[in-house]
Amino acid sequence: MTYGNELRERIAGPETTPLIGVYDMYSASIAAEHYDSMFVSGFGFAAS
Numbered sequence: 001m002t003y004g005n006e007l008r009e010r011i012a013g014p015e016t017t018p019l020i021g022v023y024d025m026y027s028a029s030i031a032a033e034h035y036d037s038m039f040v041s042g043f044g045f046a047a048s
Helices: 003-012 025-032 042-047
Strands: 020-022 038-040
Touching: 020 025, 025 038, 038 042
Parallel strands: 020 038
Antiparallel strands: none
């Protein structure tokens, strides 16, 4: 199963899917230790 399909299944499920916002590789590596899902915005990435 790909990450995209797994995320779609979690979002379609009855539970809340927590997404943590990250803006660079450092914050992503810290978030990956505690969360299964994360997102990055274009501006946040460009500004960092």
